[in-house]
Amino acid sequence: MENIKIYKGDIVFTKQTDYFECFKDGYIVVNNNKVYGTYSSLPEEFENLEIIDYSNNLIIPGFVDLHTHAPQFENRGLGLDKELIPWLETYTFIEESKFKDIDYARNVYSSFVEKLKENGTTRAVLFSSIHKEGTKILFDIVHSSGISAFIGKVNMDRNCPDYIKEDTYESLNDTIEIINEYANKYPLVKPIITPRFIPTCSDKMLISLGRIANEHNLKIQSHLSENQGEIDWVSELHPQIKGYANVYNSFGLLKPKNTIMAHCVYSDENEMNILKENGVFVAHCPASNTNLSSGIAPIKDMLNNNLNIGLGSDISAGHEISMTKVMVLAAQLSKIKWIYNNRNSSFLSTSEVFYLATKGGGQFFGKVGSFEKDYEFDALVIDDSNLSKLDLSLEERIQKFIYIGNHTNIKKIYVCGNEIK
Amino acid sequence: MENIKIYKGDIVFTKQTDYFECFKDGYIVVNNNKVYGTYSSLPEEFENLEIIDYSNNLIIPGFVDLHTHAPQFENRGLGLDKELIPWLETYTFIEESKFKDIDYARNVYSSFVEKLKENGTTRAVLFSSIHKEGTKILFDIVHSSGISAFIGKVNMDRNCPDYIKEDTYESLNDTIEIINEYANKYPLVKPIITPRFIPTCSDKMLISLGRIANEHNLKIQSHLSENQGEIDWVSELHPQIKGYANVYNSFGLLKPKNTIMAHCVYSDENEMNILKENGVFVAHCPASNTNLSSGIAPIKDMLNNNLNIGLGSDISAGHEISMTKVMVLAAQLSKIKWIYNNRNSSFLSTSEVFYLATKGGGQFFGKVGSFEKDYEFDALVIDDSNLSKLDLSLEERIQKFIYIGNHTNIKKIYVCGNEIK
CATH class of the missing domain: 2.30.40.10 (Urease, subunit C, domain 1)
Structure with a gap:
């Protein structure tokens, strides 16, 4: 030794x-x-x-934060009387569009990373914005802080305002440029493939991202079954595929043991089986899911079913960056779900939410937590x-x-x- | 002027x-x-x-905190994997019994009041313990802090461990002594009649406390319909009276516009009507109600129905003394209740929870908030x-x-x- x-x-x-x-x-x-x-x-x-x-x-x-959006940091606490889609359109896209300005990006990302570290988050899986240069700055700032992270440049090329909509080819090229520059630059900060979610990504985009993830041996993150309106929208966009998770799967985006899906509030037994078969990590985001009136994810059932699960602060739909606050709300919501389920089975205990915020999410990074x-x-x-x-x-x-x-x-x-x- | x-x-x-x-x-x-x-x-x-x-x-x-327990301050964050009755028996009664020691009381109450003030609570309605001397110390400390409060020595003479069970006459005498000493001593800190809840108070105690409240022109506080086990227990103890609120009413303890009932999680339409007719203030304690798996009180319905409502931190079943944290959780739980109610009606907005924590609870103090x-x-x-x-x-x-x-x-x-x- x-x-x-x-x-x-x-x-x-x-x-x-x-x-x-x-x-x-x-x-x-x-x-x-x-x-x-x-x-x-x-x-x-x-x-x-x-x-x-x-x-x-x-x-x-x-602590391990398995899902959060760095460029939404300034929006914490805003717009929380709305649901997902109007919240995205009224607050989120506008804020994210500002990260074209690299000075703004440097300024906000510095505050964000400082808060993350201050609150004891040692590992984080981050969404950046669509912007290549801003994303690179986020890599550099996270590395300097000493925290370990996966960071994803967001890809989105449809169904969003023009000011934040990407050209498919440019989006893919930017993604590859970041991978080439950052895959081996820092020991603890690595790129991750990050389609925003099905509604904002064309088929071409999704297929290409699946391929890039395979070719470059990268992990993948996105959002799944957060809100009923979103789920219906996905089903309208892909009427030929049954179930939201299967849409990701059909594009090669449920990479075994290497994919995070945030939320999974409305995942039914079928969807849970798909997540389990593919070793998908569920990022449970209790603050976000209550603030945006999404619902309560069936985390206790998923845990009993041996799915991979971690917790996410989901800034800024979640307002708390501290993982202890996220743990508390995870326990509280689980109790509420248990009550509404006629107190069958049980709720998440304190040790269980602690496990989710350490070893549960940590497994995405390897032997961590x-x-x-x-x-x-x-x-x-x-x-x-x-x-x-x-x-x-x-x-x-x-x-x-x-x-x-x-x-x-x-x-x-x-x-x-x-x-x- | x-x-x-x-x-x-x-x-x-x-x-x-x-x-x-x-x-x-x-x-x-x-x-x-x-x-x-x-x-x-x-x-x-x-x-x-x-x-x-x-x-x-x-x-x-x-901010106005309409319901909290000063002698439970040291217990914040403990035992929250339990429900009401086992939590009381395992943690709470033991901690409260320590307030026989006036040095312990002075020490803990000083920290409690400091935290209350630090978090911007300017008006509070407090449960003390059963102990006369400790309660007097709490009056003095709250007065020194500059905060305004109602403080109640707790009365309980049955169905609790011997080490915290009072003799009925002694309990009433202690209560009257405190009233005589403190009713006019401080301009902003006043006594309030405080039977713990129906299960721990004999009929003689309840009747006498109702009389004392009338004779001395005092307000009243207690707990109502927090947990199904508790409700069943009350119904067993008072089989001749239909409904938990009516038990209080039959003892003269729903004094029009001058009574606070904490929780009211399971108040049905009948009970809500009784609360409304008597101008009872409902102290909504969202953290407590989730931590102890009690349930979600129908606050939005009560607000639509023009009941008097404020918020309570309910230390230590609630873990957060800050009323902003209580507001956030009130909004979040209201959204969850709305979801489980098939998104009928609506949920508490940010302005509504702010109202509850200021003017809503403030009305118990007069023109406040x-x-x-x-x-x-x-x-x-x-x-x-x-x-x-x-x-x-x-x-x-x-x-x-x-x-x-x-x-x-x-x-x-x-x-x-x-x-x-």
Whole structure:
């Protein structure tokens, strides 16, 4: 072992969904940026090595935001009395069109990334806008921050206002230019193929993006079954294909284990099966789904059904960039869905929403989001001393942090072994 | 006019539920702590007077928290995978029993009141614990803070653990002692009669509390129809009376226009009519109602039906003390209820939840929660400059503050004309 680091503190993570792994005054041994082991007491072999001592602080995995829109950052909290399509048309497209201006892009993206990092998001999957130069700036800013991310230049060439509609060829060329420039430029920030959603992408666009993803070995992200109006629209646009997910699939855009579909609010059993068969990651975005009156996604059912699931802040339909706030709302909505389902089955517990925001979404990045052996060491050191005067268990302390903590409790941040704060 | 003060800024409030009153670079003229008028341009008669200039800041009414439990403050974020009765028994009663210790009470109540004030709550209706001395300390601390409140020593003499169960006579005597000492001690902090809820109060207790409220001209608060298990329990305890609200009514505890009932999640048409006839204030507690899997109260229907309604943080079943967070969740849950109701009628808009958190709850205190003529001047001065780089209308700025602002944006606080921060 070459490059050992040992961290001491009150360690909490979720190996499985249904309970917290807790090590009071425990140790995480990191070897070459990966977890070598997590222990209640330090094994003899490490006894003479230096210990980075975070005693009395919580050490937890960094948070994973599986779906969010960087260029919508300035729009947080606006237009939330509307539903998806009018919200897009009244607020979102106009704001995104501003990212043609690279100074505006640099300015807003800097604030966005700063907030993301400040709130302990160590991994994020981002939509940029359609703009090539603005997207490149986002790559550079995210890399500088130390966060790990997949970033997608958005593609859209139909059914949207002219000021934000792309020419198909230009859109594809811009996408390839970004891939060529950024696929190997940064170790932790990579491109991802990003058709906005079916209604705004021509068949030619969708087929070509599927091909590019294959040729360049890239992951894919888009939106699925968020809103009934949207679903009906997709069905009108593709009457020959049954089911929204199958439209993506028919264009080669459900790449096994490498695709994120945000929302999946109205995914029925058929659609869930398609998602499961293809190992699609569902990005559950509870704030967005309530703010835009979309609905409550059947996440507990999906979890029981062993689908891949993570959480998304979905800025700006979601207003909260903090993943702890997203976790809380995921638990709350799950309880409401359970009530309306006559309290059959159960709702998402605190450990389950924590799992979704760490290991659940982390799996999209590889071995990320846990302190099990060989996981990349992404960690937050949490000083929770101001959150309670009570004598609490670690399970209770992590609950308290999730419910009433905030970014000011985050003292240190590690991404893939690197201390970035 | 003797004691005129003039405030200038970007004024926003809700006279009615359905839209924001906005005065860009407007003026509020306050005479003897009450609003004399709100203007777009300053009337001639005031032209030579000094102006307190908050230009570019929002000036909005202070927030009203119509239902919260001060001695549960340390429990925020704990036990929220449970429902009401097990949550009470596992966490809440044990924590409240600690308030026998006046040092503990002083310590926790100081933190609680500081947080309440910090978040812009200028009026609150509080449950204390059963403890007389601890309750007196709460009166003193709230008075010192400058906030206005009704504070109730809790009464409970059955169906609860012995360590928190009161002797009926002692409970009533303690209640009367507090009334005698505090009814006229502080101008803005007053006692309120507070039976915990029907299951934990004997008939003798309930009858006596109704009488005390009448004799001493006091307001009343309690809990109603929060959870189905609780409702069934009440019906078993009082089989001769039909409907939970009627149990309170039969003991003289629905005092016209002077009673708050928290929750009312399961209030049907009959119960709503009783609440309306008696001018009962419904304290809607969205965070509590989701955290404990209680349900979604039919607030939009109640509002359409002209009931008196305010919002409550309901610490600690609710985890957020900030009324803006409570507003957001009220809007979100209302959208979910609307979806499950096949999108009939509509959901609570941003102006409606703002109204509930200001004028709606404020009416329990008199003319409070608005900048109309003769309203007591409770105000928050909000520096929202860090919330957006966009050029926004006042309606949009207040939305942004509600959704993404926090206590750090609150620059000044006024309660009944007094600057308290």
